[in-house]
Amino acid sequence: MSELTDKSAVRASQKLADADKSKEIVVRRRNPLKKHIKLNWQLYAMMAIPLIYYVVFRYIPMAGNIIAFRRYRAGSSVLGDEWSGLKYFNQFINQASFRRVFKNTLWLNVSYLAFRFPMTLAFALLLNELRNIRWKKFVQTVSYLPHFISVVLVAGMIRELVSASGPINNLLESLGMARVLFLSESKWFTTIFVTSGLWQSLGWGTILYLAAMANINPNLYEAAEVDGAGHFRRVLHVTIPSIMPTIATLLILDFGSLVGSGASFEKVYLIYNPMIYEKADIISTFVFRMGLGSGSYSYATAIGLFEGVINLVLLSVANFTAKKVVGNGLW
């Protein structure tokens, strides 16, 4: 009974489907967009809330950058009161403290990159040479750990480790040297910044390299071995050339973020103090103090926008270069 009705239902539905098809063809000819939406409206519906989110929490603040050109006071509209032209830009460009933070940002980024880049690569290569899988996993797990730690904790650790009574000073004393107030002397800041940065990122930075190495065809190693290449030659002539695209991509993209100070903001903010502003103050911390500290919203926004535009240009150039040279960009 039920099968019978099923069959007739099938036949009926097939007829309907055929009718639908002929209709669809007509519809497609007339309006492909309508058909596209009819087919995929659920996918668009899924995206709706996230896209609204992007407008509200990403694009409106982006438009809010306009207060760099308009006077903003507490209580005025989000887009400021009246046009002020390039007044705020002229102000900071001619300011010595702005030049200082620009120089510091660049210097810290360059120093950090100069150590981080070769060391990450070397660490990845050495990790790849570990024979015992468990031991390798252990080293990886341990070296990833700092990546998951809050910047607050990193800053707390730095402060504890280099404090006047911390283990580093204890070590110095036991070696017969005087104790040093590391966070009160600006000459130590770059060292602290770079060392803690390496501690945070060395392990995590190897992930993409290790992924690239895992993708190397083992036949290449075999071929190299048949040709009489030893372990070191195999690394030199198989591993490194094989991961060269990854190396190049990461390096080029790193160059693109040399003027960025946003990523370092939290760490610097949590460990610096007025005594070491000379070396430690960077663009983002300067923006923070000028804006939320002294209430010069428009002025601070102008500086932030200046940095943002430079970053946008540098990153685009870097991404473009990476795509041209290596055929692989950021995304």
Place this chain on the structure above:
Amino acid sequence: MVKGGDNMKNISDQELLEKSELHKKAAESRESARRYQEKFIGKTMVPEFQADGQKLKTANELVIRRSTKKESVGYRVFVVFNNILMLMISLATLYPFIYLVAQSFSSEAAIIQNKVSIIPVGFNITTYISVLSKGDFLNYYKNTIVYAIIGTVLSLIFTSCLAYPLSKPLKANKFLTPFVIFTMYFGGGLIPNYVWITRLGLKGSMWGFLLPMMIGTFYVLLMKSFFTNTPKELEEAGELDGLSKIGIFVRIVLPLSKPIVATMTLFYAVLYWNHWFNAFLYLRKPQWPVAYYLKTIITGASSAEPGEVTAEKMQIASNVKSCAMVLMVLPIICVYPIVQRYYVQGMMLGGVKE
């Protein structure tokens, strides 16, 4: 086989029986689903290679097996050196944690005399008891847990709801993908964001803390490239079974995306757990997460004028600081190694583009 129940499903099953071609196709899809599942959800972490009829997991294993044959003296020296170096790196990475733990269990007197470096001196748990018995700390801890759970759940939902359609060849994606990616390159700076969030009235509510970081563009792209690699045949099979687009996503794609979902869960949870800056900008004291509480005790006690702070005051703070830091980091240390298999895999699949 086909009895009662959902009418739609009956029809499609009948059709499958009648059109053997379609039937075959669906069977193939299921087969490839099984293979896919084995490959990505199962034990393997990286693409496999077929060499001389032997299955090799990674290039690395090959090197290992071969290296047992014969080794030059230079290589043996290198292996020893390499292992020692790796041990040192591991110890150096762990040392700050060891130091914190040692301090948190040490007596104040021992810390003042600079005796603590690796092992607790004057072992006691009174610091922990005093930190935990203060209502404040537990309240901040509770806030952190609440924020982490709510934030992670919402982030996962919205991130995947954006990433999945973006991974499809939709017409609008030509415009929408750059629309999303552009926010990685440029954004409203600190001040415009602050002004806008305040204007939205989010200051003083937990949404001021959660919403600004609800969707991470990098994570969207990571998920998107994972979804792009999901085999098409599976979704076609779903379509043949009469599933809607959302049905395909929920019933077929999501169950296959365990690695990326686990990765995202970890990343977002860690993000919310660790975040302090939005709390600083938008939250009132009773709403603070533990990360921001830590910030206040870390930068509050020592800091600007080390000379002026009396030794005693600083040491007591050290004790408590370490204790609070250990308590904050403990859940992360416990959880992240467990999910490591997933996030390494997730990063690789997401990061390595085809």
